[in-house]
Amino acid sequence: MSEDYRRNCQCPHVVQQMVLINIKDMLRSMGKDIRSFPLPGVDMLHDTTNGVPKEIIEESMIKVDPEDTALCNSLNTEQRAAYDEILATVDHNEGGLFFIDGPGGTGKTFLYRALLATVREQGKIAIATATSGVAASIMPGGRTAHSRFKIPLRIDDGAICTFTKQSGTAKLLQMASLIIWDEASMTKRQAVEALDNSMRDIMDKPNLPFGGKTVVFGGDFRQVLPIVRHGSRGQILDASLRRSNLWGCMRHLQLVRNMRAQNDPWFVEYLLRIGNGTEEINDNGDIHLPDNICVPYTGDDSDLDKLMESVYPTLNDCLADPNYITSRAILSTRNDCVDNINLKMIDRFQGEEMVYHSFDSAEDDPHNYYPPKFLNTLTPYGLPPHMLKLKINCPIILLRNIDPANGLCNGTRLVVRGFQKNAIDVEIVLGQHSRTRVLLP
Numbered sequence: 001m002s003e004d005y006r007r008n009c010q011c012p013h014v015v016q017q018m019v020l021i022n023i024k025d026m027l028r029s030m031g032k033d034i035r036s037f038p039l040p041g042v043d044m045l046h047d048t049t050n051g052v053p054k055e056i057i058e059e060s061m062i063k064v065d066p067e068d069t070a071l072c073n074s075l076n077t078e079q080r081a082a083y084d085e086i087l088a089t090v091d092h093n094e095g096g097l098f099f100i101d102g103p104g105g106t107g108k109t110f111l112y113r114a115l116l117a118t119v120r121e122q123g124k125i126a127i128a129t130a131t132s133g134v135a136a137s138i139m140p141g142g143r144t145a146h147s148r149f150k151i152p153l154r155i156d157d158g159a160i161c162t163f164t165k166q167s168g169t170a171k172l173l174q175m176a177s178l179i180i181w182d183e184a185s186m187t188k189r190q191a192v193e194a195l196d197n198s199m200r201d202i203m204d205k206p207n208l209p210f211g212g213k214t215v216v217f218g219g220d221f222r223q224v225l226p227i228v229r230h231g232s233r234g235q236i237l238d239a240s241l242r243r244s245n246l247w248g249c250m251r252h253l254q255l256v257r258n259m260r261a262q263n264d265p266w267f268v269e270y271l272l273r274i275g276n277g278t279e280e281i282n283d284n285g286d287i288h289l290p291d292n293i294c295v296p297y298t299g300d301d302s303d304l305d306k307l308m309e310s311v312y313p314t315l316n317d318c319l320a321d322p323n324y325i326t327s328r329a330i331l332s333t334r335n336d337c338v339d340n341i342n343l344k345m346i347d348r349f350q351g352e353e354m355v356y357h358s359f360d361s362a363e364d365d366p367h368n369y370y371p372p373k374f375l376n377t378l379t380p381y382g383l384p385p386h387m388l389k390l391k392i393n394c395p396i397i398l399l400r401n402i403d404p405a406n407g408l409c410n411g412t413r414l415v416v417r418g419f420q421k422n423a424i425d426v427e428i429v430l431g432q433h434s435r436t437r438v439l440l441p
């Protein structure tokens, strides 16, 4: 890191301070404070940003893709109506709360991209967030709502976000002309209410929802609902945004035309019937999947191989095509099944292989109740397996916010291009930073 600074500056003290300021900013974007690490003190005299928070600098540096700017010319009728109505509130600076309600494939993301491009082209700040990292990573400058708004992980009624009124996040939100939160149907209403409480506070407008900002929520309640651990149906419904007092304040805009499967009206209807709960079920409550979208299950070990072959045909001929790799996936419900599928799948890739091992030990365990051998068998969410086997050209998804401003967030899609002893050489293959090469520690 210091080499870049040393090119322009000979003084070791100044170089050290510039590196420290860089580290401080990176840590702050991850919600951490450099003062809690054993590092030399930071002298803000060397900060060249004139006190403008890093959050605002990063947000205003997002490049608008001309393709996104052109999207507003190809919106369908419902998208256009929503686009015009939302932008009118931004143009008149009058604020407004919207919920874009559309089944999968009706072009919600397409509409957000058009809105973000238009507002950013005008030199205004537009904040793009989504509940999941994967959805956030397909919007330019997208971040998970939890990370962007500093929403506490354990959340109850009446909660607030953890940023202070003087923080960079607060200043960014005060300056924002548009805030987008995709997949709001998947988040607990308390998270949205926490943002509302904090926005009223930082905008000094306690009686106006979200302090009078234009905030666009989107989602589809036919898809995944918020997760409530061991929650009953009633508790899950109570956690949904529809049960929030804010729901009644939102203007509901409907998208109805499936743009993803325009050529397959039968499939569109079928998906809608499942989402709406009107598809026929058997005595066990199961629906029947049409044979043409199923790989038959015989109970044989080779079933999984057939599934892989059907999802990834001609794999080794298409390795150079990031679109082939990122447009297909095998989903599973349990981490141990995922690890098993990954191990089998990785064997199918031709080319150089590398195996990385984790080194875990339990803290405060004088009696050695948790030996490394036992820790290595655990497969908790968000951690890679003890033995991580990778090959050149295999796809991976990042599960941590390492450097969100440069595209390394929870959900970023990457392809392995090389190996080092303690780092993986990868290429970002989706979103605003695609084609960028980075080293993952």
Ligand SMILES: Nc1ncnc2c1ncn2[C@@H]1O[C@H](COP(=O)(O)OP(=O)(O)OP(=O)(O)O)[C@@H](O)[C@H]1O
Pocket: 074, 075, 076, 079, 102, 103, 104, 105, 106, 107, 108, 109, 110, 111, 220, 259, 260
């Ligand atoms: N007006 C449009 N003109 C052309 N293509 C469109 C239009 N709107 C959407 N699409 C295309 O339709 C597909 C689905 O759109 P998009 O991903 O925005 O839907 P979505 O509602 O966000 O779906 P999901 O809920 O599954 O995330 C994309 O390939 C997108 O490019």
